[in-house]
Amino acid sequence: MATVTQILQERLQNALQAVGIKSDEPLQLAPTMDPRHGDYQTNAAMVMGKKVKENPRTLASRIVANLSTKGIGPPPEVAGPGFINFRISPEFLAHRVHELALDKRLGVEPVAAPKTIVIDFSSPNIAKPMHVGHIRSTNLGDALARVARFLGHQVITDNHLGDWGTQFGKVIYGWKRLLNRATLDSDPMEELVRIYREADAAAEKDPEILGECRRELVKLQEGDIENRRIWQRCVDLSKAEFSKNYDLLGVRFDFQLGESFYNAELPGVVQELQDRGLAEASEGAIVVWDHELSDDPFIVRKSDGGFGYATTDVATIEYRYRQWHADAVWYVVGAPQNLHFQQLFSLTRRLGYDLDLQHIAFGSILGEDRKLMRTRSGESVPLRALLEEAVGRATAIVAEKNPELSERERSAIGRIVGIGAIKYADLSQHRMTDYVFSWDKMLSLQGNTAPYLQNAYVRSRSIFRKLDAAFVAPSSVELGEEPELALTKKILQFPDVVPAILDGFKPNILANYLYELAAQFHGFYESCPVLSAEPVKRETRLLLCDVFARLLQTGLDLLGIQVPDKM
Numbered sequence: 001m002a003t004v005t006q007i008l009q010e011r012l013q014n015a016l017q018a019v020g021i022k023s024d025e026p027l028q029l030a031p032t033m034d035p036r037h038g039d040y041q042t043n044a045a046m047v048m049g050k051k052v053k054e055n056p057r058t059l060a061s062r063i064v065a066n067l068s069t070k071g072i073g074p075p076p077e078v079a080g081p082g083f084i085n086f087r088i089s090p091e092f093l094a095h096r097v098h099e100l101a102l103d104k105r106l107g108v109e110p111v112a113a114p115k116t117i118v119i120d121f122s123s124p125n126i127a128k129p130m131h132v133g134h135i136r137s138t139n140l141g142d143a144l145a146r147v148a149r150f151l152g153h154q155v156i157t158d159n160h161l162g163d164w165g166t167q168f169g170k171v172i173y174g175w176k177r178l179l180n181r182a183t184l185d186s187d188p189m190e191e192l193v194r195i196y197r198e199a200d201a202a203a204e205k206d207p208e209i210l211g212e213c214r215r216e217l218v219k220l221q222e223g224d225i226e227n228r229r230i231w232q233r234c235v236d237l238s239k240a241e242f243s244k245n246y247d248l249l250g251v252r253f254d255f256q257l258g259e260s261f262y263n264a265e266l267p268g269v270v271q272e273l274q275d276r277g278l279a280e281a282s283e284g285a286i287v288v289w290d291h292e293l294s295d296d297p298f299i300v301r302k303s304d305g306g307f308g309y310a311t312t313d314v315a316t317i318e319y320r321y322r323q324w325h326a327d328a329v330w331y332v333v334g335a336p337q338n339l340h341f342q343q344l345f346s347l348t349r350r351l352g353y354d355l356d357l358q359h360i361a362f363g364s365i366l367g368e369d370r371k372l373m374r375t376r377s378g379e380s381v382p383l384r385a386l387l388e389e390a391v392g393r394a395t396a397i398v399a400e401k402n403p404e405l406s407e408r409e410r411s412a413i414g415r416i417v418g419i420g421a422i423k424y425a426d427l428s429q430h431r432m433t434d435y436v437f438s439w440d441k442m443l444s445l446q447g448n449t450a451p452y453l454q455n456a457y458v459r460s461r462s463i464f465r466k467l468d469a470a471f472v473a474p475s476s477v478e479l480g481e482e483p484e485l486a487l488t489k490k491i492l493q494f495p496d497v498v499p500a501i502l503d504g505f506k507p508n509i510l511a512n513y514l515y516e517l518a519a520q521f522h523g524f525y526e527s528c529p530v531l532s533a534e535p536v537k538r539e540t541r542l543l544l545c546d547v548f549a550r551l552l553q554t555g556l557d558l559l560g561i562q563v564p565d566k567m
Contacts, residue, residue, distance in 0.1 A: 001097055001107055003495040005029055007072065008040055015067035019059070021048055029446075031493055035079055038077065038085035044080040090485060094477040097488045100495075103545045107495035108553060110152030115356075118147050118320045121332035122251070125162035126238040127171050127192040128259070130245050131380035132373050132437075133334075136362045139426045141332040141562065142251045143507040144360070146558045148384045152498060155322055156254050159318065163235050163258030166306075169217025173209070174199035175230050176216075184355060188237040198548030208313060236529065248387045250421060250560055262315040266307040269315050270300050278350055290346050298343040313344050314351075321353055328356035328503070335361040335432070360505045362410075363434040365426075373437055379459050387419065394418030398567065405566070413564045417451055419442070420561040424450035427559050428511035448515045450561055453479075453552060455516040457563040460549040463530055463542070471546055474539040483524040487544055490520045494551055498558070507559055513554045521548050 002010075009029050016023055029042040052059070060082040067076060073089040100107040121141020142156070149155045174195030183191040203210040220227040239256065246252070270286055273279035279288045300311045320326045331341060341359035348357060368374040373381055393416025394399045398405065405413070425442040427447035429435045445451050464471055479485055497513045500506075528539040555562050560566035 001103060001495075003107065004088065004096060005040070005496045006493050008042075011069065011072070012042060012044060012063070015063045016048065018045070018066035018519070019062045022053060023048065032085065034383070035486075037079060039073075039081075039088045042084050042086075043082070043474070045078075045084060048083060051231075060084050060499040060511070065448060088489070090479045091134060093485060093488045093492070094479045095558075096486055096492055097479075097544070097547065098473075098477045100492065101477075101543050106551050107344070107492070108150070108498045109495070111499075114152045114154060115244055115327035116154045116156065116325055117148055117328045117329045117330060118158055118324060118326045119148070119332065120158050120160050120316075121145075123162065123333070124242055125236075127189075127234045128168070128195065128368070129189040129193065129195060130230075130242060132383060132384040132386055133380055134245075134383055135365060135422070135426055136431070137332045138249060138251055138508065139423050140360065140362060140431055140505075141330075142249070142560045143427055144330065144332070144502070144505060146560060147498065147501045147507070147510075150558060151502070152351075156320075156326070157252070158320075159253040159256040161235075161239075161256055161258035163238075164260040164263065166217060168220055168234075169215075170199040170203060171196050171234060172216040172220060172227050172230050173203075173213045177319045179450050184237075189241050189535070192234060192237065201466060216289075220515050234399045245383050245387065247416075248384075248391075249423070250419070250562070257316075257319075259309065259312045262312050262319065263307075265309045266502055267313040268306070269311055269318070273300060273314075276351075278347065288343070288347055290343055293342050293346060294339055296339070298511060300332055302562075310340070310344070313340075314347065317344075317348055317353065317355070317357075322353060326355060328358065330356075330358045330360055330363070332360045335363065337361075347461075360431070362431040362492070363429075366434055366436045368438065377441040387422065390418035390439075390443075391415050392519075393439060394421065397443060402566070409566065416562045416564045417567070420450035420454060422558070423559060423561050424453070424511060427507045428515070431506065448512070450556075451567075453514055453518050453556060454561075454563050455567050456521055457549055457552050457556075458544045458567045459525060460489060460521065460552070460563065461565065463545050466531060471542055473546070477540045477543060478536055479540065480537075481528060483520075484540070484544065485526040487517075487524045487548065490517045491547055491551060494555070501558075510555055510558060514552060517548070517552065517555075521552075 012027055012029065013023065016027075023044075027042060027044045028047070029040055029044070031039050032041045045063055046056040049056035049059045057078060060078045064076050064078055064084060067084075069075060069086065072092050073087045076087075077085045079085050085258065085412045096447050102157060116461055119141050122134060122138040124134055124481075143153045145157050171192065178198050180191060183194075186390070194480050199213060203213050216227060217374055220231055235258070270279065273288065274286065281301055282297060285297070285299050286301035287297035287299050289297055298310055299308055300314070301307055317329060320329055333341070338359060338361060345357045345359075348355065365373050391414050394417040395410055398413045398417065402410070421442040425435070441447070442449055443451060445455055493513065497510055501510050528541055530538065530545060534542055556563055
């Protein structure tokens with residue numbers, strides 16, 4: 001079904017043609033910020049006025065004179081320097097919300113030309129615990145994958161693990177000489193970090209130990225059976241620990257192909273780059289230059305003959321293009337890696353790959369001192385501890401407010417609320433914003449938080465538990481009171497909001513919309529009795545409650561957030 005915006009845009013386009021103006025670009029039209037100015041507004045006359053050199057207000061008047069809003073509302077109005085304001089009739093709103101209520105997709109049409117999109121996100125390093133810094137990549141990547149799938153794209157999620165590199169020489173050295181088997185069984189990540197740190201410290205002090213670490217690395221790279229076994233054990237233990245975080249977050253990957261997966265391809269990548277004249281020798285290394293981007297080289301083979309993640313990333317793109325037939329690859333990686341991806345994408349274009357490559361950068365999570373969030377000892381906060389604390393805090397709040405719930409119910413609700421609070425606090429921010437992590441704020445039932453939205457869902461569904469039979473949508477809807485109209489107008493914006501998320505990769509658009517929607521619902525709930533209303537109003541209001549609940553649940557699910565039945 002066409003959205004309200006699309007219907008108005010079509011009428012506006014027809015009016016422009018009627019006054020002799022052709023526009024090849026989509027005309028901007030959006031809900032008004034202030035309802036006193038109507039329901040929707042466009043600056044099309046101001047934009048086109050500049051192009052045709054006509055006074056915008058005069059042009060707006062000519063457009064309005066040729067613009068039919070029959071069946072939608074009263075004639076539009078010209079305001080200010082040339083804005084055109086639309087008001088939507090209650091009858092049109094009633095018809096549209098009834099159509100949306102009967103649509104399983106809540107009015108969101110699949111894209112006309114679906115793409116195969118690979119989304120590369122999270123990407124922790126093997127033998128190191130996940131920490132607070134992994135939250136944004138994981139949440140953002142998962143949300144974008146959910147939205148893209150909902151819109152009809154074929155999405156492939158890939159957790160590109162850091163499972164290869166020079167650090168494994170020290171890990172293997174530590175495994176052979178420093179390992180505590182009991183600690184490895186009880187807390188494998190802590191033990192892997194300990195042996196690496198001790199080996200690293202020893203190598204710093206003793207050149208002979210450093211040499212041994214390097215020899216262990218060479219043996220690994222040459223396929224030594226024992227060293228490969230130790231490396232694989234580190235990978236398996238790490239992935240098992242990572243999966244506990246992903247299970248808590250409700251995140252799944254289609255693939256977890258680490259850097260090691262591409263090792264065999266790296267010499268060929270470098271050779272191809274040299275054969276095609278894209279790479280050259282420089283100070284013993286093989287590098288790619290792009291002086292328009294930077295005077296720093298893109299190193300594809302180090303002076304010692306080793307390969308870095310630049311080479312691996314080229315091989316990874318080639319694999320995703322050839323094996324998965326990707327149309328687009330999105331990298332959800334922190335902003336400090338911006339230059340690396342600019343160089344990578346530039347090289348990919350020079351290699352001739354027809355791919356939409358995007359670096360989806362993001363800001364940092366700060367502690368309440370507005371510095372990078374760390375433990376008291378100065379280390380990054382472990383992700384697992386953070387998630388478990390969120391669940392614990394939320395469970396305590398649920399128990400305090402609902403002591404009659406069973407322990408099992410409290411635990412289930414606490415998990416949903418706690419994890420949802422962390423995700424929403426992250427995704428409701430513009431992705432490039434650094435934000436301050438605050439338990440009190442994110443777990444509050446007031447304000448722009450997940451618990452506030454989840455409570456609105458619980459409130460709406462509680463109405464239906466009081467019915468004698470399952471709710472069936474009425475054959476028609478009648479809207480009259482202002483809170484009904486306001487809620488309906490906000491509901492009808494959903495089909496426009498979801499596609500807009502991928503324009504700039506901004507889940508915060510959806511989060512903030514859901515918050516505004518919940519606020520409208522609370523106003524409706526307080527002002528408009530549902531079950532005690534006379535029959536026609538009762539059925540209309542039940543439909544609004546049902547659509548609201550379904551839409552809120554769908555919207556939160558696109559952000560990777562669940563809703564509880566009780567709170």
